[in-house]
Amino acid sequence: MRFILRRLGFYLIAFWASITLNFLLPRFMPGDPVSRMFARTQGKMQPEQIDALRKLLGVDDRPIWEQYIDYLHNIVTGNMGISISRFPTPVTEVISSQIGWTLLLGGTALVIAAVVGNLLGILAAWRRGGVIDSALPPVLVFIGSFPYFWLAMGALYLFGVVLGWFPIRHAFTDGLEPAFTWEFIGDVGAHLVLPALTIVLVSIGGWMLGMRNTMIATNSEDYITMAEAKGLRPGRIMLRYAARNAMLPSVTSFGMGLGFVVGGALLTEVVFAYPGVGYQLLNAVQGLDYPLMQGLFLTITAAVLLANFLVDILYVRLDPRVRSN
């Protein structure tokens, strides 16, 4: 319990640090974002927009600590300002309408990649020099070497444009009403296949090799020899004795992966025009929508922190050494 509380305090400090960074970033960057933005929209901005923007970017004339307290207050009360490109929608509303798609895409890809990758790693380590162990890693590492967006565009071109098997953009067909009907769910599934598959393809090698290498280390432990001597079934030794003790690094990777799901799928979302937070972030940058940019960035940061905290709790359950320390 003490451990958990300590970690919680730690994450709160980390969150405070990232808020502060977010606050300082626009204030210490060269150039004046407001005038850049004003020039771009060619004076079409409404006075309220300019006012909101000045406040957010600290171009107002109040002392900086007063602005800072104001900023902290706004974040705590969940007020992230008004989106410029989608004026007058609040930033929080824009984000909440899109984070679901990111979680769906990233979560699906992460779970599939982690489960399949770890299983392959277990099998590869268990049968050293077998087909899985010798043929698969080089292939997966080679695939993983390609720039992700390059593979995604290749897949989009091949399966979407040339063969026409899968839809090439967005999360569901235009004009279809989001509802819990089989038709809509099936449509969402069809749109999910290509983006998720490309992420899995690229990331599965890392899972497999990580698991394989840790498990090779556990395989030579005395308790494995002991289990073999007892005459336990090989399957039981493999999963309950060797793999179970080799899982810990994978749990850490999963926690980090969970955090990156929110922000890391940016390239996927851009290539497939998938309406998640990453795609929105690039749009916000291109549209110079600073409030939305900052809101998205804070959301991603919060998600990473939360994921890490959850992994810490899980770690206490899994590893007794953490509890005693």
Place this chain on the structure above:
Amino acid sequence: MTTAILKQPTQPTAVRKPNRSFVHGLITNKKALVGMIVMLVFIVLALLAPILFPGDPSRITAMASLEPSPEHWLGTTAKGQDVLALTVHGSRSSLFVGLTVGFASTFIGILVGLASAYFGKFIDEALSLVTNVFLLLPGLPLLVILAAFLPPGLGTVILVLIVTGWAGSARVLRSQALSIRSKDFVAAAVVSGERAGRIMFREILPNMASIVMGTLLACVIYGIGAQAGLEFLGLGDVSTVSWGNNLFWAGNEGALLTGSWWVFVPSGVCIALVAFALALINYAVDEVTNPRLRKIKAPKITERSAAK
């Protein structure tokens, strides 16, 4: 050589042996050899680019969207630039950024990781906090945000990639250093009154050489990949010729939609080959330094023991 060892099987040779067998193991390892040859080819190409393709590679030299031919081995882009010249010149920027980012972020990672693990307590807490804060700022979104505020340029790209890249290596190196820190020989060094710097760099660091090497290679791969990703999003320095920018222009000019695959394929394959070569070397380092990962060659061992 063998006779010398037989005559004098004394300590000095035994001490130097691990170092030599590491290099020897790396050279005789097939994976490492393939990886190093591929890397060498790319480095030579990058160095010779101005001689092989003199002049500005992005100048227009021929008709637009020509298929590969003896005159233009990899065809031309939608603007009429020679794709081969662009690809060869692109290796310069990509390798330079990758290596710079790789070495810089590994170096920071070593410093932070070792200090964190050795001093522990408050320093560990503070450094871990900084590391984690940087780790949580997920790479690409941060790159995108910074690109929105900073003036675009190669320096910005390198700086931003180091800022987002060092934390990962620091975390890996810290956890490895932490496990070595708890070993008895480190406790012995502390008790015998060795200086902190000596313990960190002479006792702990050599024992994690393979992880440092792996981290360095991973950081270089990260640097090359992240630069390409950033440029593909149009957030790099669009005026330079690099693999990422080549792909950005290919996407911008609709190379895939018009079916000119030869514009799109070369730069992607080059990035993949470099990353794969580095991954192979990384893999080989793991195998050489971790005997458990080596291929089991049962017959050979019996042969050798029989010969003895």
